[in-house]
Amino acid sequence: MTRPASPAAYRTLDPAGIRAFLAAQPALAARLGGQPDAWRVREVSDGNLNNVFLVDGPAGGVCFKQSLPHVRVDPNWKMPLDRTAFEAAYLRAVRPHVGDLTTELLHFDPDLFVLVVESLDGHVVLRHGLMQGGDWPDAAAAIGRFVARATFPTSPLALKFEDASTLLAPFARNHTLTRITVDLVLTDPYHAHPRNHWLSPELDATVAEFRADPAVRRRVGQMQTRFLTCQQALLHGDLHTGSVMVSGSDTRVIDGEFALPGPIGFDCGLFIGNLLMHLFATLTPEGRARALRDIDQFWTHFRQDFIALWTNAVTHGQSGDAYAAPLFRDDPASLRQVQTQFLDDIETDTIAFAALEIIRRTTGYAHVADFDLIADRTARAARQEAALRLARDMLAHPERTPTIAALGACAADRAR
């Protein structure tokens, strides 16, 4: 992760190159089985950044991901190669805690910036699945558990500070992708910037209004500061519904390349923000009911699991240096109180970060596909406007939606 790319060794692999690369790794070749010529190599890249291929052999499949020296969808936007290295490091850090809520890391090549993970063939990307009206009633709860299990064990609540510091330090160097978050999520949408775009002229007035609202601006500034200074745990950093794949009750988080130390509410807020956008983009009452259920399930399971992990650590005298066990082991009532306070603070962050995600995904650089469900442009603009007005309230009037439950109720009202 710290090694600079050696441009001499790097080259972007085409399907033939991928086949040769995998054939040269005995463990990967064995996993695929049979002869390399017989392996099927399919490109599945659908994101902005990297090349992704699924490779199948007679015995099994793998997912091959390679960083490009530029943004995949914009070759003029140059970018260092190290993002797959951060994704590999994130998998190494969280997989022991989250198990099958993410993929197994099979291989990482630091010269080619190739990451190989288990193939989730047969799974669909949650965003696409939801847009097609699919229902995965266990998915949101699983993501809630994922966030709890990826964050608590990587925080100084669980770790001696030396271990937390050593674990988190390399991720603080994920500058390239953190810069994308700082600019695209936390800053650009709040002032004139050429990367911004929206349904214009329909949303012009709405955008002008939230930009002109000093309470929005103050809260955005505060969340910029929280994102950059509050290092509670290791975050996924890009946990939208496009970073989740599902099949039946199996739910997996993918694409941890934005991993960084940060406030836990950022991961929660991105996920909830995307569920909220799906809610506003969904035209059927059943679809909306499912989105509301998912928001509730995600939050309930995140909170419950996080507290359970914490209580368990303190009870066994194995907590970290934050809320250290010697102070709380014999005082379960105080432990419950500090847990409530800590989780309430995450809830407050979550709501604000969810609002930022809604705003940037409708008026910033990279939009979500969910609203494309609405063919009629006027209707689409109306739904986005409703989502944007909710987001503005979440930032400027946090007292109106102080909890995820209140937020769900308010969103249900406004998305009708």
Place this chain on the structure above:
Amino acid sequence: MTRPASPAAYRTLDPAGIRAFLAAQPALAARLGGQPDAWRVREVSDGNLNNVFLVDGPAGGVCFKQSLPHVRVDPNWKMPLDRTAFEAAYLRAVRPHVGDLTTELLHFDPDLFVLVVESLDGHVVLRHGLMQGGDWPDAAAAIGRFVARATFPTSPLALKFEDASTLLAPFARNHTLTRITVDLVLTDPYHAHPRNHWLSPELDATVAEFRADPAVRRRVGQMQTRFLTCQQALLHGDLHTGSVMVSGSDTRVIDGEFALPGPIGFDCGLFIGNLLMHLFATLTPEGRARALRDIDQFWTHFRQDFIALWTNAVTHGQSGDAYAAPLFRDDPASLRQVQTQFLDDIETDTIAFAALEIIRRTTGYAHVADFDLIADRTARAARQEAALRLARDMLAHPERTPTIAALGACAADRAR
């Protein structure tokens, strides 16, 4: 700083060794002037950790500081050598911003862990000076300015996050001395630990009471978490009145070996906590009035300077990524509001950290000398008890002393 100590090269220098070491550095030898035999080498170590010598020649003087492989006052407590490396790095980071509010770094030797800085011969340590009834009416204001100028420019309020991250990352590895803070300041005093001691039996009941108070425990846990997760800026990390030297209106901060990224209120709280202890230890009304003036001066100048630096950065479009300039440049009213909020939060942290400092310096491992002013043991215990009761209230009832001004008034009352 990252290089492991090479034990082969390291040896503790005695006065003859110090003379030879300095003679071998042309710039240092020139600063001292004349022949090495003529240099006077005086040991001035009075702290717990390192060897410190002042060396004078016909042309000038230097201060020589060397880490030992153990705690100076306890050779059985082994300790890595890298602490002078952190002190050197801290000086490099803050000196351009604070100027003559600290010392100039003249030399650092990474094999011998020798730090050479300008000699403050003629200055006295502020704690000792205050104990002797001296008055430095400019000192507290200068320390307030020091904290503002050492923290604002090293925070993402002033820096692009990449630069803040690169600047702070090495200090996050200051594990040895941070462990001392985590244990001795933030944890040990709140449970039975062999390193704790206090005037017993006089203070036994008071200690038992604050330990039994769940509100204290909850607040302590919260401050542990803030200390370990809130990385607002580069901190000095040990800013008590023994880390300040004064002469007339010249005020210097020394001994930055505990430097780490953290919440700005920690530096403020340590300094104010030590002024409060001096207040409680002082028997003359004039001395107490001066301590109260110093608390007020410190805070007023810290706050004023911090805000001035911030406003200046935003006005010139040169702010960092937190509270980014594009959002606030044209909205001075909002800028003032977020500044007030940010400084109010530091004030809250400051009061809590000051309380922790009072508690650990009267009931933990390393006590302050100030209370030795009171020869009579019963009277001494009474003063410490009053300070401890105030500290307990600061933690358990923050609404009683919500501001530094209110804290000063309350302390004035109770120290009479």
